[in-house]
Amino acid sequence: MASKSKKTNILNLKGEDKRLVGRLWQEYIRRHLGALLLAFVFMAVVAAATAAYTWLFKFIVDNMTEGVAGEVAGGVTGQQAEIATLAFVKLVVPVVIGLTAISGLSLFIQSVLSNKVALNVVGDLQKAMFAALQKSDYEQLTSQSVGTHISRFTNDVNLVATALLRTTNNLFRDLLTLVLLIGAMFYHNWQMSLVILLVYPLAILPIIKISKKIRGTSHEAQTQMGHITALLNESLSGTRMVRTYNLEKYESKRLGAAFTERIRLYLKLVTNQARVDPVMEVLGGIAVAGVLAFGVYQMAKGDATGGELVAVLAALGLAAPKARALGTLNNVVQEGLAALHRVFNVIDTQPRITEAVDAVILEDVQGALAFKNVSFTYGDGTQAIRDLSFKVKPGETIALVGPSGGGKSTIINLIARLYDVTDGSISIDGTNIKNVKLTSLRDAMALVSQDITLFDDTVAANIGFGRTGANPENISAKDVSAKDIEVAAKAAAAHDFITGLKNGYQTRVGEGGGKLSGGQRQRIALARAILRDAPILLLDEATSALDAESEDKVQTALETLTQGRTVFVIAHRLSTVKNADRIFVLDDGQIVESGTHGELMKKDGLYAKLRALQFS
Numbered sequence: 001m002a003s004k005s006k007k008t009n010i011l012n013l014k015g016e017d018k019r020l021v022g023r024l025w026q027e028y029i030r031r032h033l034g035a036l037l038l039a040f041v042f043m044a045v046v047a048a049a050t051a052a053y054t055w056l057f058k059f060i061v062d063n064m065t066e067g068v069a070g071e072v073a074g075g076v077t078g079q080q081a082e083i084a085t086l087a088f089v090k091l092v093v094p095v096v097i098g099l100t101a102i103s104g105l106s107l108f109i110q111s112v113l114s115n116k117v118a119l120n121v122v123g124d125l126q127k128a129m130f131a132a133l134q135k136s137d138y139e140q141l142t143s144q145s146v147g148t149h150i151s152r153f154t155n156d157v158n159l160v161a162t163a164l165l166r167t168t169n170n171l172f173r174d175l176l177t178l179v180l181l182i183g184a185m186f187y188h189n190w191q192m193s194l195v196i197l198l199v200y201p202l203a204i205l206p207i208i209k210i211s212k213k214i215r216g217t218s219h220e221a222q223t224q225m226g227h228i229t230a231l232l233n234e235s236l237s238g239t240r241m242v243r244t245y246n247l248e249k250y251e252s253k254r255l256g257a258a259f260t261e262r263i264r265l266y267l268k269l270v271t272n273q274a275r276v277d278p279v280m281e282v283l284g285g286i287a288v289a290g291v292l293a294f295g296v297y298q299m300a301k302g303d304a305t306g307g308e309l310v311a312v313l314a315a316l317g318l319a320a321p322k323a324r325a326l327g328t329l330n331n332v333v334q335e336g337l338a339a340l341h342r343v344f345n346v347i348d349t350q351p352r353i354t355e356a357v358d359a360v361i362l363e364d365v366q367g368a369l370a371f372k373n374v375s376f377t378y379g380d381g382t383q384a385i386r387d388l389s390f391k392v393k394p395g396e397t398i399a400l401v402g403p404s405g406g407g408k409s410t411i412i413n414l415i416a417r418l419y420d421v422t423d424g425s426i427s428i429d430g431t432n433i434k435n436v437k438l439t440s441l442r443d444a445m446a447l448v449s450q451d452i453t454l455f456d457d458t459v460a461a462n463i464g465f466g467r468t469g470a471n472p473e474n475i476s477a478k479d480v481s482a483k484d485i486e487v488a489a490k491a492a493a494a495h496d497f498i499t500g501l502k503n504g505y506q507t508r509v510g511e512g513g514g515k516l517s518g519g520q521r522q523r524i525a526l527a528r529a530i531l532r533d534a535p536i537l538l539l540d541e542a543t544s545a546l547d548a549e550s551e552d553k554v555q556t557a558l559e560t561l562t563q564g565r566t567v568f569v570i571a572h573r574l575s576t577v578k579n580a581d582r583i584f585v586l587d588d589g590q591i592v593e594s595g596t597h598g599e600l601m602k603k604d605g606l607y608a609k610l611r612a613l614q615f616s
Contacts, residue, residue: 036168038113047177056096058305058311061310118161119161129343132347137351152342157339163332224262228262353438359437360431360436362429362441365535367392369391369566370427376410385414390591394566398566402592411568446529454516458506460506466530488531489523489527538568585610592606
């Protein structure tokens, strides 16, 4: 029973592989069924034209043999023989050209159609992967390196595309051609054809064993490629530090080791792939020798003609590349299946932070916020927040200060539900944020972080993204006007430097805002938050990269902006939080002190010590 399964399962697909292929068909390929069926029609034409060559060769050889015999027996003159030969050539040449033209045109149309289907499927897979990543949790998204994610979109998807193209062309077109050629062989001389069919099945078991090795090595190679992409991303984005610290040799050694491992894995992969061709080549040689020996024997007995022998050999010659392509196809498919597993793993990523079935829209937000016995532990077991409880009134400014690792940024991430609390609850205006639609929750907030994110777009677009509904392709007056953007930029002390740029607000900022200074990037991010005009403002070291003059201007702008809004400010520069309504001093995930700047200075506790250290 197992042996039968191996014979019928050309690609050696297992249960999980069959499920993935079935899913790929149902969700991504089936919608292109019309184009595929049309491609199959042209594949059939190519296969039929190829098989037709065998009849042409038989016709030529048999007619030439009969012609020579007739000349000898009938005493035909040279002129008569020349006329007969010319007539024969005039008959054959148009047939050859016609077959070639039909085959070539059909091959072109089929290739275009199958490539179009494969590339559309790949594009749909990439869109589905990106949509899944956009829906995934912040923790899930950051648990893997950027390089690993990029590798999924490039290397893995390219392997799937290659497998799709090879499957379409080789499995269907070449298999159909092979079937028709075998049929032609049997039609011309079934005894000679049996010799071939006894030889080629011997390749099945070695190819299956080789494909298993290829599958495992391919997985290792793609994982290593993700690692290399991550290292390249680190090294190139950290060029300034690498140059300053003279780390070029260190980086070359680190990347060199990764490249060497990549070479080792791929050499192992191509070595296994290369084992298929010799197997098919040797078996092909044995098949040709067998057909020649048996064919000459039949001709000697008068059981076969020269045309039949040539036709069978021609069919074998045309079939051999197709059989070899089918033999190597399994290698490509195994690589593609390994990549498809990883692609669907991304697509199937389910966010752990989800909306309740009866989630409500957060409307008319006043900004009252309450933490009740909140604790949070990261996936690696690190506890960041311990049994934290406090209430914040609408319009109150809360400063979060304390040693690094105290839990300040975690509090902001929990408010925006980038993480979910491990224990306890967080509510806004009395509603548990777990019972609120995520879009409405985050629409109520504006964030300015010390890690500035700018897109490779214009200054105006980067500021305009702060307004809900702003379309990055067309920020219209309906979404946000140029005047609104300019007002926000002025409030963030950014207008003067923006107008000094070559193209003003239409200047492109480069990848990650690389064409701007750190302070300029931070002021644009602040302008974006000001434009958002949200009732809850989250400032995570929002002024850390500003010079004294710009900081003074931004602080004045923030005093106006924060009025009537609930504000959480994280700042290590304690001079920026002295005007906060309350200051929470965090240490080891707990609030160890709270009060105004004056009250905390009088207590002479941790806050006073931190301030003394800064101003000593």
